[in-house]
Amino acid sequence: MELRQLRSFAAVVEHRTVTGAAGALGLAPSSVSQQIRTLETALGVTLFVRGPGGMELTPAGQRMRGWARSLLDTAEQAVHDVRTGRRNLRLGALETLAGSHVPLILTRLAERRPGLDVDVRSDRTREGLFADVVAGRLDAALLLDSGEEIGALGFPPPAEPLAFVDLDPVPLVLVAAPGHPLAGRTALTPADLDGVRLLVNVPECSFWMAGERALGAGPERIRAGGVPVMRAWAEHGLGISLLPRFAVADSLRTGALVRLGLPLPDLCLRLVWREDRESALSGLRETLYAAAGPYPEGWAGHP
Numbered sequence: 001m002e003l004r005q006l007r008s009f010a011a012v013v014e015h016r017t018v019t020g021a022a023g024a025l026g027l028a029p030s031s032v033s034q035q036i037r038t039l040e041t042a043l044g045v046t047l048f049v050r051g052p053g054g055m056e057l058t059p060a061g062q063r064m065r066g067w068a069r070s071l072l073d074t075a076e077q078a079v080h081d082v083r084t085g086r087r088n089l090r091l092g093a094l095e096t097l098a099g100s101h102v103p104l105i106l107t108r109l110a111e112r113r114p115g116l117d118v119d120v121r122s123d124r125t126r127e128g129l130f131a132d133v134v135a136g137r138l139d140a141a142l143l144l145d146s147g148e149e150i151g152a153l154g155f156p157p158p159a160e161p162l163a164f165v166d167l168d169p170v171p172l173v174l175v176a177a178p179g180h181p182l183a184g185r186t187a188l189t190p191a192d193l194d195g196v197r198l199l200v201n202v203p204e205c206s207f208w209m210a211g212e213r214a215l216g217a218g219p220e221r222i223r224a225g226g227v228p229v230m231r232a233w234a235e236h237g238l239g240i241s242l243l244p245r246f247a248v249a250d251s252l253r254t255g256a257l258v259r260l261g262l263p264l265p266d267l268c269l270r271l272v273w274r275e276d277r278e279s280a281l282s283g284l285r286e287t288l289y290a291a292a293g294p295y296p297e298g299w300a301g302h303p
Contacts, residue, residue: 001042003075006068008035009047013065014135016054066276069136073277088117089287092129092141096206096227098122100246101269105142105167105291112290125204130158133274140273140288144170144206146213146265150272154209163275163285167292169266171245172210175257177237188262194218197239199230206267211242214264231257 011021012032022029040047047061057065076088089109093102102120109116121138123129129141144153150164151157176183182192198219200208207227211219219240224233227247234241235256244267251257271288278284 001039001071003072005035005039005042006072008032009039009064010068010072010136012036012048012055013057013061013068016056018055070277073136087113087115087283087287088119090119090121090137090139092121092123092132092138094126094129094143094206095122095124096244096247097142097144097269100244101168101170102142108291108293109287113287116287126155126206127204130272133162133272134158134160136274136277139277139284140271142167142269142271144267145270146210146267150270153206153267154212155204161275162272163278164270164272165289165292166268166270168269170269171266172207172214172242172264173245173248173252174215174240174242174260174262174264175231175234175248175252176240176260177235178255178258179237180240180258182240182260183258186261188260190214190216190218190262193240193262195220197222199224199233199239199241201226201230207242207244210264210267215242215262 007025008021008027008031011024012018015021015024018029018032018036022032025032036047043060043064045060046058047064048055049058050056091102091105098120102122106118106120109118121132123132126143129138129143132138133141145151145164146153149157150162182188182196185192193215196219198211198215198221200211200221200223202208202223207230222239224230224238224241227243230241230243231248231251233239234243235251240260242264248257252259271291273284273288
């Protein structure tokens with residue numbers, strides 16, 4: 001097997017067509033087809049069959065999929081190590097977290113893994129991060145979740161085997177303008193929010209999901225937009241909003257917003273990766289655990 005054959009195989013798996021794979025690789029479709037045929041000949045098996053949705057993997061192709069990703073990852077790491085003498089970690093993060101939490105994660109990794117280079121890529125959606133982790137374009141992704149398993153917050157996780165470590169709690173606050181009718185009340189319950197305008201983003205948003213769990217169906221959902229928009233609308237008295245404390249710290253300090261008296265559970269800053277790639281990338285789990293604040297209980301890899 002040759003790396004160019006594996007790259008062609010991985011591209012066809014991702015794009016489902018030879019034409020799409022060729023475009024992504026900058027090759028002619030005939031070249032990609034030839035690489036696939038050569039790989040199949042070398043292995044003595046058929047890797048793809050043509051289906052109604054494009055190229056579909058055979059059982060042998062399904063087995064080859066994981067091996068191809070592992071071999072390509074190992075080759076990429078080898079090239080980086082030989083050229084630079086350093087390992088490389090491709091880390092994805094939700095845009096919401098890129099400015100608030102990624103710098104702290106990078107600082108921890110620099111202190112605990114000084115020979116590591118980190119390439120950070122942000123994405124607006126959780127689905128985009130998952131797709132990149134599953135496809136091997138990212139080694140790990142930073143997102144928000146809760147509970148004891150991936151997706152307990154309310155979103156569907158990928159079918160592929162994923163592992164995770166929770167790095168830090170992310171406190172949530174329910175906020176409103178100082179003149180809001182609920183601003184002067186203490187010890188609120190979800191029932192006190194019935195009919196109150198709740199500024200939200202979209203159902204896929206982590207804070208929408210957290211609101212579904214903590215606030216119930218009583219508030220009237222008003223779609224405003226992302227975190228900056230929800231914060232600005234709340235400051236102008238257009239409703240209340242459930243947001244991460246880091247996003248409204250300045251507004252609370254200046255008095256543009258006040259915190260409402262409803263207890264809320266924290267979200268988790270969660271780092272996820274493909275568990276089946278740990279053997280290909282030696283030390284991946286230990287490297288990612290090093291990004292945690294206090295080392296996770298029972299982990300033997302700390303100094």
